[in-house]
Amino acid sequence: MPFSFLGKTLSGCFTVPSGIVTTAPSIIQRVIRDMPEVGVITTKSIGLEPRLGYREPVYSQFAPGCFVNAVGLTNPGAQASLESLGQLRVPEDRFLLVSIFGGSVEEFVAVAKILEPVADGFELNLSCPHASGYGMAMGQDPKIVHDIVAAVKQAVSKPVIPKLTPNVTNIAEIGQAALDAGADGLCAINTVGPGYTEAHGEPVLSNGVGGMSGKGVLPTALKCIRELRAITDKPIIGCGGLSSAADVKAAQHAGATIAGVGSALSGMDTEDLKHYFSTLNRELQGSGSQAETQIRYDLSMEFQPVTVATNEAVCDDITVVTFNETMNIQAGEYVFIWIPGVGEKPFSCLTDSPLRLAVINVGPFTEACYQLEPGATVYLRGPYGTPVMPPEDADIICVAGGTGLAAVYQIARDFGSNEQPAHIFAGARTADRLYFIEDCKDIAQVTTATDDGSSGFQGRVTDALAEHLAKLTPEALSKLWFYNCGPAPMIHAAEKVQREYGSEQQIYSAIDYTTKCGVGICGACASPDGRRICIDGPFINREPDLLPKLG
Incomplete structure (x- = not known):
């Protein structure tokens, strides 16, 4: 049902929070085309300079529907983002909310000025709980929040919405500082924490700690939204643990204008996303609980130990690693191999019985695989991806x-x-x-x-x-x-x-x-047609690219 938000009449009341799914222009364009329920399109957080972020693992599950992440504000930088976001075709009934971050007031202003031509509004990431020098440390200080919001408001003519951290004793105090500086609305909450997960005695995330999200943070989100609504009539984007129509209604009762659904999308492919948002929107207007049944509470991200049987070099940079274990994996699926302290990477399985991988040495992780000795233990999660299904007579x-x-x-x-x-x-x-x-x-x-x-x-x-x-x-x-x-x-x-x-x-x-x-969350594997290879593939047939090619 259409409604107004900061000067626009939107096609839907949902958004996907920054850093989740809508992290690449091709994915954004596909969401715009296929999911009208998502009226506010939030980009990943963009900084002044390119940032590689953390090596994998970046996402860990600690309970069904509950996650810890530390991607590390990966982004191509403001200038490259201006070019890529400028390719988007954003209709009048969508609001492109460009999320930005910086290490200082000056950086926030510089990024906002560069990206203003493509933005309907700005989300100020003042709340990342794991990136040193950014985010939460700034968002916990009312004066810094005031100064950043005021400076960006003075520099650009587009609406400004700071994203607030729940990791404070009084979020209303932080929200009031932002409002006093001229904020056009508020977004709450970012991830809680930082938190820590481990497997087999080793920290899972390469960063060690990360922000907690998913079903477990819903009570914190509702509390924060309610406290912010008590001090303002301006729009509030409410996110944190929302997955069902009942959750969204609770967020709206607490004061949310826009509902952000993020970690609940883990494990959903593109068709699943379309069906989920359509169902969620229908139940929001009426009743029912079918959207909740689409959440992948059965998603497994657990690591299993596997032991190297042989490691046979083919040539100076290709080797075939055979493990003692077998695996039930269908043709077209793949696995992740994790070496604690080094990282993890995805691999197709050459054979399933025994489990066997082909490795080409292209960097530090594959070099570590190349050097594995018989008897060494590494860890595996999966399988992931969509199995291939050719016709019977193919x-x-x-x-x-x-x-x-x-x-x-x-x-x-x-x-x-x-x-x-x-x-x-x-x-x-x-x-x-x-x-x-x-x-x-x-x-x-x-x-x-x-x-x-x-x-x-x-x-x-x-x-x-x-x-x-x-x-x-x-x-x-x-x-x-x-x-x-x-x-x-x-x-x-x-x-x-x-x-x-x-x-x-x-x-x-x-x-x-x-x-x-x-599991389809970070969007790093975006294809030109907006599908996510990790969840929609890895084998996909060609669809027309959703964005015009530059040059």
């Missing part, structure tokens, strides 16, 4: 480059047959970089391609693919189902060839976008 073609073979071997094994075996095209620069080929030959037809001709077809694997497809009849081509995994240039080249002989609906690719949380 003829499977897998195209792999680099360690991409790990993602497609099980697809070829599970969906090929003796009568209709899958066909694997494996490419590498040289023969010594090919691995697991003899095992592949046991379950599929195999074509290898090397740049120097040292194994199989001389040239690119996509050229070998094109030569094969050119020999097939139209009937045979119509039954093909393609799965591609490898470096982005190889995937784009493979898709180009496959489109010449088939349709987009037959092509699924897994590109190595950055994946951090695995």
Whole structure:
């Protein structure tokens, strides 16, 4: 139901709090297109300069529906954000709330000035509980809050809404300081804490501690919203632990104008999000509790120990690590491997029995994997992602480059047959970089391609693919189902060839976008069409990009 908010008539009364899901322009555009219930679009917090944030793990579950996070204010910086947010097509019934942070009054002002052309309003992040030098320390001091709000209000003409920390004895005092400085509204609450989680005697978050969110902080959020409503009639964005229509109604009764739903979205893919917000909005206007049943209280982020059986180098930067354990994992799914003190990364499983990974050495974490000795223990969580589901009569073609073979071997094994075996095209620069080929030959037809001709077809694997497809009849081509995994240039080249002989609906690719949380929350793995690869993929078929390409 449309309603007014800071000069706009909006399509819905919900937002997704800063740093959750709507963290990339393509995701924002998809939410705008598909989820009218989300009337206020809140960006991730943006600072003056690029910030890498913390290494993974960044998100930890300590109870069903309850989480601790420490992403570390990851962002590309104000100037790059101006360019990317400027691509957005924001309709009149949406409010783009640009969240900003800074280490000083001057930084807040500088960021606001840069981003004013793309913002309908600013959220001032005065409450991050884990980033040293930012956030909560500022938000606990009424004078600093007053000075930041006043300075930003003087510098820009757009509405300003400070986001307040619950980690104070009197949030109304902080809120009043912001209002006295000219705040156009308030946002409460940011995460509580910091808090700490551990697994197997080790801190889970790479930062050690992080902000607590989810169902467990709802009573704190309701208390803070009520205390702020007692001192102002201005809009309040209420967030913290909201998941059901009953929670949202409680927040509205406490005084919230806009309801922010964040951690409750953990584990939901894009279609789930659409259905959830539609259900939540319908129940908000009437009755029911179906939205609550869509929350993934069964989500598992627990780590299980696994022990290295062998670690066999393929070449100077590729190795195959085999563990003593087996795993029930479906073709297309993936896992995270965690080495305490080093970090965690996602991997496709080359085989499930025994559990086996292919690792290419590209940085500190994979270097640590490369050096694992037999008997070493690391930790695994998962599986994650959406299993692939080709039609029953599909003829499977897998195209792999680099360690991409790990993602497609099980697809070829599970969906090929003796009568209709899958066909694997494996490419590498040289023969010594090919691995697991003899095992592949046991379950599929195999074509290898090397740049120097040292194994199989001389040239690119996509050229070998094109030569094969050119020999097939139209009937045979119509039954093909393609799965591609490898470096982005190889995937784009493979898709180009496959489109010449088939349709987009037959092509699924897994590109190595950055994946951090695995449960769809941080948005680091945003695809150009706004899907999150960690939860909607990793194998996805192509949809039109939602944003115009620059340059």
